[in-house]
Every structure is written in C-alpha cells, then in structure tokens.
Amino acid sequence: MRMRQSTSPAIQDYLKAIYKLSLEDGDAGESAVPPSRPSVSTTAVAARLRVSGASATNMLKRLDSMGLVTYTRYRGVELTEAGSKIALEVLRHHRLLETYLAEALGVPWERVHEEAEVLEHVLSEDLEERIAVLLGDPTTDPHGHPIPTRELEMPESGVAPPARRMWELAEGESASVERVSDETTEALRYLGDLGIRPGTRIEIVGRGPVSGPLFLKVSGGPGDVQALSKELAESVWVG
Amino acid sequence: MRMRQSTSPAIQDYLKAIYKLSLEDGDAGESAVPPSRPSVSTTAVAARLRVSGASATNMLKRLDSMGLVTYTRYRGVELTEAGSKIALEVLRHHRLLETYLAEALGVPWERVHEEAEVLEHVLSEDLEERIAVLLGDPTTDPHGHPIPTRELEMPESGVAPPARRMWELAEGESASVERVSDETTEALRYLGDLGIRPGTRIEIVGRGPVSGPLFLKVSGGPGDVQALSKELAESVWVG
DNA sequence: CTTATTTGTTAGTTGTGGCTAAGTTATGCG
DNA sequence: CGCATAACTTAGCCACAACTAACAAATAAG
Structure with a gap:
C-alpha cells in the first residue's frame, strides 16, 4: 500500500473535483434514483478541470495506484477514505x-x-x-x-445540499438564500450588487414565460423588483 | 525577443537567488575589490537553491533565452532589467x-x-x-x-548592506541591530529568545579566543550577559 | 439485434525541472 | 610552464502532467 506521495496541486484538484461531483449525483433534475454509489465519470472530471479526457484517464489511474481512489475502466472513480480526507x-x-x-x-x-x-x-x-x-x-x-x-x-x-434552487420557487413564495454557486465571478458580482447573499430574504413576485426571467423582491437590496435569468436563479439555493 | 513566458515558481526562485547573490559580491571577507560587475557563478546559484550544478546550468541557459539574464558559458550570469524586475x-x-x-x-x-x-x-x-x-x-x-x-x-x-557584522565589533563597543539573516530557523528562534531583533541595542562585553563566543549585553533581553557563537554573531548586522 | 454515437482508453509527444555520469574549461600551485 | 583540481557543461535519463490522434467499449436508436 504505497502511500503519501506528497500530493501535488494537480492531485489535490482532482480529488476535490471528484469529491464535489460525487455530491452532485442526480445531475440537477430531480430524478428519483436513490443516491446509490456516488461514482464519478472520467468525462465529468475532465470537464470540471478543463483538461482532456485522456489526461483525466491518466491521472485517475495514477490516483488509483496511490490508493486515493478506486478506478474501474469505463466505470468511473470513487474516493477512498484516504482520498476523501485529502479532498x-x-x-x-x-x-x-x-x-x-x-x-x-x-x-x-x-x-x-x-x-x-x-x-x-x-x-x-x-x-x-x-x-x-x-x-x-x-x-x-x-x-x-x-x-x-x-x-x-x-x-x-454539506452532504445533502439545501432544499431547492431559487428557480424552483413558485410565484408568491418567499424564502431565504442559503448558498450561492461560487464558480462564476460575473454572476457573483451581479448577485452581490443585488444584495443576494446567504441570509438574504427574497420573495418571488412573478416569472416570465418558460425560461424567462424570475422577478423578485430582495430585502435590503437596492429596492424595487429585480429580474434574474434562469441560469442565475438556478445557481442560488434557498431554504 | 521572446518574452513573458509566465515565470514559474522555479524561475522566480532562480532570479531571486541570483539577485541576492549579486549583492553579496565580496563573499563575506573584506577583500578590497571594488564592487565591479555583480556576476554570479553557476555553482553559487546551485548551492543556494540546493540543486545540482547541471540543473543550474540548464536553467541559466533557459533564463538567458528568455531574456531574463545574460549568461556566458563558464562565466556566470547577470540579471537583465527584466529579470531584475521579476526578482x-x-x-x-x-x-x-x-x-x-x-x-x-x-x-x-x-x-x-x-x-x-x-x-x-x-x-x-x-x-x-x-x-x-x-x-x-x-x-x-x-x-x-x-x-x-x-x-x-x-x-x-538594500543595495549596500549595513556597515558591519556583530562579530566584527570590538570589546566595549555598542551598536544597534539592523538586520538578521533569515534563512536558518534555529538561529532565528535563539536570537529571538535573546531579544536580538532589528532595533535592539547591544553592547559587547568580551570575546572568547579566536573563534570563541562573543559576550554581550542585550537591552531589554532576558538580562545578564549572553554568549553568541561566531556563526550567529556573523549573521547579525549592526549599524 | 445491429449500428451509430457517445464515452473512455491507449499510444505517443511535449515542456518543466530535476538527476547522474562523463567530458571540458579555468584556475591555482609547484 | 605544466598539471592537478575545482568549476562548469554536455549528454542522456526520469517523473509529472498536460496534449492529439487513433482505437475500443458502452449505450442509445432504429
């Protein structure tokens, strides 16, 4: 059991990505599959880290040989206890x-x-x-x-993410913001300007057609009614 | 003039080392050579960075081709304006x-x-x-x-280091600490415990034979007379 | 069930930045 | 001056972590 190869930044990034992906199992839709085994696909890892599939395959094999993941060809990876700790x-x-x-x-x-x-x-x-x-x-x-x-x-x-995305709220409902996806700077700045951050209370006052914008009132925000695109409203979790 | 190859940590370390070494010209002894051209030897760089001579040669050639140093075979290196800025x-x-x-x-x-x-x-x-x-x-x-x-x-x-090393003080002289070499944790902890840091006032009260210890009084230190080995007393600069 | 498509893997390269071993140039000493 | 030694370089190698191109397996569609 070869161990402690002094985990490089690259290795840490892979483990972190696998960890996060394994929590996102039911890929956004509310599919009724039970959270069986959180196995993560090679492609998912590659996409998250913006590397080629081949690079990911390579690294996953390496991580397996280090005892940080269990990797099965064509089947994806899963973190071991050791890999999980590092993540x-x-x-x-x-x-x-x-x-x-x-x-x-x-x-x-x-x-x-x-x-x-x-x-x-x-x-x-x-x-x-x-x-x-x-x-x-x-x-x-x-x-x-x-x-x-x-x-x-x-x-x-952290294991079970907050109940719903803001996008899923019905007209008239109000809720408080619990979590905001952090990966896109642009979106965050915009949300910040609107006063939408963890703890903020919001109320849905209307929605556009199908994927149209969501209209909401933000307590403590710049006032009036704000509009959020579907994409943005899906990156905000409420509870 | 190929430029801006996104300087890696390794490159930065080399440039920094070259910069520092070029200021240490007269290698500790008071040789009367004027500070002519601060050319740094390959071996000096290798030693400072704890890499093999071959590795250093390699990197120095690379740095030259990036326009960050001027390197002449068997003659050492010198920082260019660009390299100096990075350092x-x-x-x-x-x-x-x-x-x-x-x-x-x-x-x-x-x-x-x-x-x-x-x-x-x-x-x-x-x-x-x-x-x-x-x-x-x-x-x-x-x-x-x-x-x-x-x-x-x-x-x-920074270009002209402080006048003297504490080691060079004569018995009876007093001075104030200006600078302490930072590279050795051990030494620093010890000096810190004695209260020897920039600004501290000290007085030499005696010295042992040839390379024997230096005895000094430290104002604000734990009191009494302290003894410092030659090595330590050479790593403290006073003015 | 066969085939097309998507998903993954293998093979072979590249660029960094280290290494050792062996050869070359400079330097210092008798 | 000539040679021993120290300083430096060259050659060839390795690990890491990415890449492209080509091939294989799994899955979806007809």
Missing part, C-alpha cells in the same frame, strides 16, 4: 481562505474563489489553524458553503 | 508576506520565512496591494530586510 482538507483550506480573504482583507466576494483556488494548495497546517481561530471557527464560507471541521468531517448540511 | 517583485511579495504573517497572524518570526517562501509565488497583485496598505507600506520585514517599493525599486539600504 476535505483542501476544501477546508479553500473555504477558510475565502472567508479570511473576505473578512480580513476585504477582497470582494466574487473574487475570493479564484484567489483561494491557488492559495489552498500552499496553506500550511499552522496557518490554517491560525486563520480558523482568528475567524472564530466559521462553519460556512462567504457563499454559504459549509466548511469541513478540523477533524475533516463535512457537516451534514 | 524584486518576488522579493517584495516575500517580505510583505513575512511582515503580514508576523503582524496579522502572529506567526513567530523564525517561521515567517519558510511560509513566505511558498506563498510569494502565488500572491496576486491585488492581495499584495491590500496587504501593503493594511500594514501601512512597511519598509522593512521582521528581520530588518528592506522591502522593494511598489515601483519595484530597492531602497539604497
């Missing part, structure tokens, strides 16, 4: 850093993700701990994503 | 980070160097700026090394 470690780094950058350095929330994306691979355990203490052991990052604990356990809110 | 950029990152880690995160001064050593390669311009502003544009790091300015100019105190 959670990186995720903890990432989300603590996002929080720290926002709180301590005033980095605008739409930019903390990309900064953390490189810093996460380089943060020492000592710095991680100092940051965590300084922030008072936060449990979510600025986008509402749960931060794995010091013991590298994901709070259950 | 200063990295140095600014490094020293700002050291200062930030010490001040904002309470990292003990003997450990800030190694943390900064990895973070420096990954710090965005935006974060650099935020840190600089937050610290009030400091001009030296915790070890007393000057921080290059925003415009990437080294303050003159």
